[in-house]
Amino acid sequence: xDVKEYISSGILEAYVLGACSEQESKEVECMxxxxxxxKQELISLQQQIEKFSNQNSISPPAYVKRNILMQINSExxxxxxxxxxxxxxYLLLKYGMAASILFxxxxxxxxxxxxxxxxxxxxxxxxxxAENNTIKKENYTLDSIIQQKIAALNMLTASENExxxxxxxxxxxxxxxxVIFWNKKAKDVCLSIKYLPAPPENKxxxxxxxxNNTPVDLGVFEINSKDEIxxxxxxxxxxxxxxxxxxxxGSINPxxxxxxxxxxxxxxN
Amino acid sequence: xxxxxxxxxxxxxxxRDRKAFEKLYDDYCAALYTLTLKILxxxxxxxxxxxxxxxxxxxxxxxxxxxxxxxxxxxxxNIARNTAIDKLxxxxxxxxxxxxxxxxxxxxxKIYDTxxxxxxxxxxxxxxxxxxxxILIEMAYYQGYTQEEIAQALNIPLGTVKTRMRAAMLDLxxxxxxxxxxx
Numbered sequence: 164x165d166v167k168e169y170i171s172s173g174i175l176e177a178y179v180l181g182a183c184s185e186q187e188s189k190e191v192e193c194m195x196x197x198x199x200x201x202k203q204e205l206i207s208l209q210q211q212i213e214k215f216s217n218q219n220s221i222s223p224p225a226y227v228k229r230n231i232l233m234q235i236n237s238e239x240x241x242x243x244x245x246x247x248x249x250x251x252x253y254l255l256l257k258y259g260m261a262a263s264i265l266f267x268x269x270x271x272x273x274x275x276x277x278x279x280x281x282x283x284x285x286x287x288x289x290x291x292x293a294e295n296n297t298i299k300k301e302n303y304t305l306d307s308i309i310q311q312k313i314a315a316l317n318m319l320t321a322s323e324n325e326x327x328x329x330x331x332x333x334x335x336x337x338x339x340x341x342v343i344f345w346n347k348k349a350k351d352v353c354l355s356i357k358y359l360p361a362p363p364e365n366k367x368x369x370x371x372x373x374x375n376n377t378p379v380d381l382g383v384f385e386i387n388s389k390d391e392i393x394x395x396x397x398x399x400x401x402x403x404x405x406x407x408x409x410x411x412x413g414s415i416n417p418x419x420x421x422x423x424x425x426x427x428x429x430x431x432n
Numbered sequence: 433x434x435x436x437x438x439x440x441x442x443x444x445x446x447x448r449d450r451k452a453f454e455k456l457y458d459d460y461c462a463a464l465y466t467l468t469l470k471i472l473x474x475x476x477x478x479x480x481x482x483x484x485x486x487x488x489x490x491x492x493x494x495x496x497x498x499x500x501x502x503x504x505x506x507x508x509x510n511i512a513r514n515t516a517i518d519k520l521x522x523x524x525x526x527x528x529x530x531x532x533x534x535x536x537x538x539x540x541x542k543i544y545d546t547x548x549x550x551x552x553x554x555x556x557x558x559x560x561x562x563x564x565x566x567i568l569i570e571m572a573y574y575q576g577y578t579q580e581e582i583a584q585a586l587n588i589p590l591g592t593v594k595t596r597m598r599a600a601m602l603d604l605x606x607x608x609x610x611x612x613x614x615x
Contacts, residue, residue, distance in 0.1 A: 173598030
């Protein structure tokens, strides 16, 4: 298209004087956008008009300005043209997102904290369970101890029980002491050790019943804790009871110089 | 004002800076008022109303101003011109029907009456144009006629209107450059 021809057609002059139709105006704007020459000519013409307008200009009365300012001040303070509304919405979006992210972070922190507490609780449960098991075992042990005590008490009080104290023998520690509960009817023999020195590793204590000057083996026993009661072999008519220190497992015949305690049975009752 | 200064001012006004808008008013109100007054045939009360409307329109549509199309001054002049012409037409409707020619003559008369003898006025320059050219400018710019409407009103071919208008503008431009008009 011939730019020069377009310019000399006079359409640009008509445009700046506002004498174009709407169609022609759009055409001029379009041409001006495409062809810099046309744009330049257009700007030049507009500047002419601007110069016209500056000639001998008359100032309006002051109240006009006041009215205008009053009018715009009475508008809602937040009234912002479309352009800035999008800015406002964007700000809202930014704040919304920031708040959401903050909320998320807080939620995560709380979740981690709660999880920690949960782990601690679980550990506690494990250790408490272990403690519980230990306590149960102790209970069993205590139960059996109680049973033993009750049995010992029964023996002490049962009428058919003969209580035969065994005292220390010659050349043996004086504190050595034991008690035999002999059930005259059932012939059961219960042995209670008050004190016996701890035996060497390879030796063990053995109980004998002496009848007709003949020692009879009533069994070996192991001293583990105080106040133990041992159920030994039965015996019919013992004259006496004695405990000797024998090699582990016991002997067929007692080692007489290793006799620690001995006690006679009293038949006079 | 420099171009960058103007751009900053416009941005402020878009952001509803009322002080910036006041400055814009102070700088341009006279030019816009003068144009408004001319279009409305020196009727001050009408011109004051029109000027108020003009600046409110500027305030409310500042964000639509496109620097690509021209200067802010031209943009504001066009708003002032359109507002004034709308008021002129509305006012005419309220008044008795006058013939087109009568209007033109009346306005011409009014324009002549307000000629300043001191200083250089636009009308001195306009007056130096050929009458057939001058009337085109007046009808188009000050009364809002399109070229088609002028052709119809004056009963001359549209092509003639176009060429005369161009010649008129060229003439004005030359005379303005020669006589060193300007700010």
